[in-house]
Amino acid sequence: MSDISTAFVLAFQLIATLDGELVDIVGRSLFVSLTAMVAAAAIGLPLGAVIAVYRFPGRRLVIVALNSLMGLPPVFVGLMVYLLLSRAGPLGVLGLLFTPAAMVIAQTVLIMPIIAALSRDAMRDLYEEYREQLCSLGAQPHHAVLTLLWDGRLRLVTVVMAGFGRAIAEVGAVFIVGGNIAYVTRVMTTTIALEASKGNLALALALGLILVLLAVGVNGVAAMFGGVTSYRRA
């Protein structure tokens, strides 16, 4: 119990004093996970919309695969990306292992299926609504995709936030491909794991609280953005 109350005090102190190391780590966490989120959204959203609109052989298989990949274990993704980026691996010459770039790649792989699967689900419902209208206007499928992405953007914000949440909260992948190097690849989750392993449970918990605050902040910004758009629509 004392650890829990100490954690709240510590979290407050760390934020109030703008602890230099904390700022560095928070900045890197946001940078890595937001970049991964943008990359995964750039691939996942169009992919989800295309699967919702187009009919092609093996479509059901792709849907099942994407839905299953939502449960990709971060450690597995970390290991795969490690083997690819390791000097002994096929992309080793790039020297990307133990850099923030490697962490972005791992998190992108991890959350792309989540964004694709959830956006397909959201787009499917919308497409049911729009199909007749789109057909009567003689819209081509690729027009339908663009229309769905634009008109469904409010729901897609939630979809993208689900991906971001997964990215910022995972530790398994970034630990393996980043190496948790101080001031280079150390992020919030790897710091929490590290401090817990040093027995600094209150500090680890305090960092966890700050991570929750971060997620609230990012989602708050997303909600405001969504709110503004919906207001304009109304």
Added chain:
Amino acid sequence: MFALGTKAVAVAFSVLVLGIDGPTLAEQRYITLASTTSTENSGLFRQILPVYTAGSGVEVRVVAVGTGQAIRLAANGDADVLLVHHRASEERFVAEGFGVKRQAVMHNDFVLVGPRHDPAGVADSKSAGAALTRIAETRSLFASRGDDSGTHMAELSLWRSIEIHPGEASGTWYQEMGAGMGATLNAAVAMGAYTLVDRATWSSFANKKSLNILVEQDPALNNQYAVILVNPERHPHVKATLGRSFIEWLLSPAGQAAIAAFRIDGEQVFFPNPD
């Protein structure tokens, strides 16, 4: 074609990410050191590496994992220098051509920790072997790292020396945690189990609760750290010159003095090697 495409994407990624991370790219003078959690988590590196960096301008990036994993990283060429603590594995690493030369750099010792009320009654044991025998006989909870780390391998060789095979009791009184030292200590605290730990990690560990040292000062508990340059003939990208200069510094009077000066609550936990 596919490989080329993937490569282009990866290059774009690195330019994007490293480009934003500008200063790091400009200062390419760094080496990657694969090492153990005990050296990093105890705070040793945090104290001595800035001394080296200040003198040389070379940054040392530490990837702290268990000895077994650190050796695999180095064998894949993902580190320039290896600093670990399991002699047999280190010698094999060099013999197989992955490392240039093994050089002893510092030592300390392992301690057997356990619950204060000492259910197996090991506190008056004359040796670590006798203590482990008592633990096995009384089937008292023992938390093993179970992760191929230097400490895990040292623990296994202690069991071998008394001809007990705790693996057969795995899941009963012998618990293989498959975790780092800190996580294993946290588990031992929660379960009231015995465990083997290096002195540096123990001294810096902040969640000891009811655990304390029960057996120490046995020659069988010696813990030797060694440093090895990853073989540049095997992995041409290894920063051999920088790596060599770092190793030379570690073994120099200045490096050894920096190691000896490191204290946890006034206690010296790493001892430079006499040679």
